[in-house]
Amino acid sequence: AFIDLFDEAGVYWMPVSRDQTEWEGSPSIFAEDRTIMEIRMGRVLHPNAWSQAPMWETNHLVSHVAIEAVSGNEIKVRSRFHMMELRRDNVRHFGGRYQHWLVRGDDGALRIKLQRVDLFNSQAPFDYVLQIWV
Numbered sequence: 001a002f003i004d005l006f007d008e009a010g011v012y013w014m015p016v017s018r019d020q021t022e023w024e025g026s027p028s029i030f031a032e033d034r035t036i037m038e039i040r041m042g043r044v045l046h047p048n049a050w051s052q053a054p055m056w057e058t059n060h061l062v063s064h065v066a067i068e069a070v071s072g073n074e075i076k077v078r079s080r081f082h083m084m085e086l087r088r089d090n091v092r093h094f095g096g097r098y099q100h101w102l103v104r105g106d107d108g109a110l111r112i113k114l115q116r117v118d119l120f121n122s123q124a125p126f127d128y129v130l131q132i133w134v
Helices: 032-047
Strands: 006-015 027-034 059-072 072-086 088-105 110-119
Touching: 006 032, 027 032
Parallel strands: 006 110
Antiparallel strands: 006 027, 059 072, 072 088, 088 110
């Protein structure tokens, strides 16, 4: 259902640092279009994905949601988040800021054109790589 929130040309982007202004030609933690997100989801949920056994769980708290700009059929929204990830017996915490560029389609529904995730702890060492979206 998460991927279905994205526009056909939508992008999920998690830059390495907050000062990044583009993902092409720059390292990023994630920079994925819908096709790559669907491939990731298929890989993570595949029955032979032994690294994901037992399955992980996440809990997201989103707050301080504010509309920054509205222009035509596009809306720019910012918010803060805290995510907990439970994997085996370990809990990891991620926090930061979301920026969403939403676009209203011909059907009137809002879709994500760009979801930018700026982690507070993007430079932190982690035991294992992020497998899922924050």
